[in-house]
Amino acid sequence: MGKIKRQYRVISVHQTFNGQLKVNWKREYKKEFLCPQCNEPRIKFHAHPKTLCRVSWCCIACQLTGSLTQRVPAYIFRYRSDLECPNPNCQEIGNDGQKGWIYQIGKKGKLFTCRFCGVGFIPNSSHPSSWHSRQNQQKLSAFKFDEDTWDLRHFYENTTNRKRLNFHDIKPDWYKFQVKKYIQFQINSQSSAESILHFLSYFRQFGAIIQQKSIGSITKINREVILQFIDSIRTQASTTIYKKVHALKQFFEWLELDSNYLIRSRDFPKLSFNESNWLDEVTRKAIEEKLCKIPAPIARHYQVQLWTAARPEDICSMNFDCLKEENGKWYVRFYEHKVARWHQIFASRTIRQVIETQQQWIQQTFGSDYPYLFCHFRAIKKTSYPTFTNIKPLPEPPRNDVNKNPMVRIIRMLIEQEDICDANGQTPSFTGKITRHSRLQEVRSQYGLEAAQLYADHQKSYTTVQHYAPPTKEQIAKVDLPFQELLMNTDNKFLPWQSLPESLLKNPKAHELDLEIAPRIVVYGHCALDPKIPCPVNLFPKCYGCSSFRPSTSKLPLYERQYQGEKQRLAEAEKIGAELALEESNATIEAMDKWLPELKRLADE
Structure with a gap:
């Protein structure tokens, strides 16, 4: 006997807004539809229960086939007409006239996405970085002290709309109230927005200790709580x-409170400043040669930030109309949030063209109402390098966070993917701040320290040298080694280094007089006498008045500290009538008065 062929019912199931629709094609089809290719009504239907295509049709006339049970897309049966797309760049109109086409994704029913622009979001989310919160942040409501979220735009004019003070997780309530009052006091005292955000972070951590200890009032804060707090942060940087x-x-x-009792001087760790780090010339040139491989707006962001040597926050919030013309010259003007003042630097023709190109791109992308020169981007993935086909611009300033800033992220990818190395063959560590160090170091090496100081808008040259542009090894060798320190005699006349003894030329350390012997023998500098011959005076405190003594500008901070110490010692000796100490201090001060002012002047040149 032949195998009996089992017949399946030709029924297709379709998902609709009102549930599932079942169609029995053997029974209900009355030749209403024609073949889309030959327009013949000769259509047969087949059931395939073990495949994804459960019901198919075939035209007997032209053999064209098709499926009747293709899956209905989620954007159809999970469509939400009551929701709009939160992405300000999405301008598409949905089926019911609302902005965007929103439908539910995932099994839990909380996450939604837009079919047109692809953004995912959770409606009514309270998270600060959510799309819903970003929309609410655009509207500045009235300030209320009792609320646990403060918008910094109430207090600072040039603050981006992302910055808010969140007091929700600060416990207990009495401590939160005092923190709010103190934060308000700091704001009224003209503290910067960044400082306020840092203060709140510190107090949040300390509040966790107070909550853990169940402390009920201010007066209950004791030394034990402080020690536990310090112990909780001991692994952090000094x-x-x-x-x-x-x-x-x-x-x-x-x-x-008794702050000196609660916090002792030994609670403060000793600070040691690391050497400034910057991108060397080899790295900078390699990055500039490869900028054509990354999106043009990101490349322009890097070029402007490097040229201006501005802090990352200042670049992120740089105004659209940052180019200013004065007396036929062009300048880049931006606001410095750290010092709360405006600063401008000369704009070369090249950087002017870069900024003007960026302005055109911003206008084409966001229109003329967008106030910033740069914007944030989303969907930056390493797998999409270098095309970044899914990258989307957002009408908001770039994030300052080094791990979220689009320029920093893409430049890091560029360095990694293009195998860029520094002069030592090592992979450079790129951060948003490093561009400021790099540019100031370049300006100092070409035009000098004073130019770098003016470029960075530093009030003191010490800040430029200590934190941004220290002298290079070549500069140190040129100025300080071996004998180009400024040497003077007691009559304020220069002595050429060739006039010094041969032993000093061979071994300058042999002539150093750095002595710190308690309680009163303190001498810094050099002696022109042969170190093998005993000193005829043999009284170290009188070295500063000796014709063989040579002060050095490199030891100026030591001289200034010693000079102030001798003045204090002189005042104390006068009070108690110590004649010997009075005589020694007078002699030292009189000797230093002869050469210290001139030494300060030379050091400042």
Whole structure:
């Protein structure tokens, strides 16, 4: 006997807004439809229960086939007409006239996406970085002290709309109230927005200790709580610990507590500043040669930030109309948030063209109402390098966070993918801040320290040297080695280094007089006498008045400290009538008065 062929019912199931629709094609089809190719009504239907295509049709006339049970897309049966797309760049109109085409994704029913622009979001989300919160942040409501979220735009004019103070997780309530009052006091005292955000972070951590200890009032804060807080942050960097402890001490002083008892001097760690880091010339040239491989707006962001040597926050919030013309010359003008003042630097023709090109792109992308020169981007993925086909611009300033800033992220990808190395063959560590160090170091090496100081808008040259543009090894060798230090005699006349003894030329360390012997023998500098011959005076405190003594500009901070110490010693000796100490201090001060002012002047040149 032949195998009996089992017949399946030709029924297709379709998802609709009102549930599932079942169609029995053997029974209900009355030749209403024609073949789309030959327009013949000769259509047969077949059932395939073991495949994804459960019901198919075939035209007997032309053999064209098709499926009747293709899956209905989620954007159809999960469509939400009551929701609009939160992406300000999405201008498409949905089926019911609303902005965007929103439908539900995922099994939990919380996440939604737009079919047109692809953004995902959770409606009514309270997270600060959510699309819903971003829309609400655009509207500045009236300030209320009792609310647990403060918008910094109430207090600072040039602050981006992302910055808010969040007091929700600060416990207990009495401590939160005092923190709010102190934060308000700091704002009224003209503290910067960044400092306020840092203060709040520190107090949030300290509040966790107070909550854990169940402390019920200000007066219950004791030394044990402070020690536990310091112990909780002991693994952090010394500078971070110092800032947190110092902020806490200021807070206690404002609360009129005994801050000196609660926080001791030994609680502050010793600070050691690392050497400034910058991109060397090899790295900068390699990055500039490869900028054509990344999106043009990101490349322009890098070029402007490097040229201006501005801080990342200042570049992110740079105004659209940052180019200014004065007396036929062009300048780039931007606001410095750290020092709360405007700064401008000369704009070369090249950087002017870069900025003007960026302005045109911003206008084409967001229109003429967008106030910033740069914008944030989403959908930046390493797998999409170098085309970045899914990258989307957003009408908001770039994030300052190094891990979220689009320029920093893409430049890091560029360095990694293009195998860019520095002069030592190592992969450079790129951050948003490093462009400021790099540009100032370049300006100093070409035009000098004063030019770098003016370029960075530093009030003191010490800041430029210590934190941004220290002298290179070549500059040190040119100025300080071996004998180009400024040497003077007691009559303020220069002595050429060739006139010094041969032993000093061979071994300058042999003539150094750096002595610090308690309680009063303190001498810094050089002696022109042969170190093998005993000193005829043999009284070290009188070295500063000796004709063989040579002060050095490199030791100027030591001289200034010693000079102030001798003045204090002189005042104390006069009070108690110590004649010997009075005589020695007078002699030292009189000797230093002969050459110290001139030494200061030379050091400042």
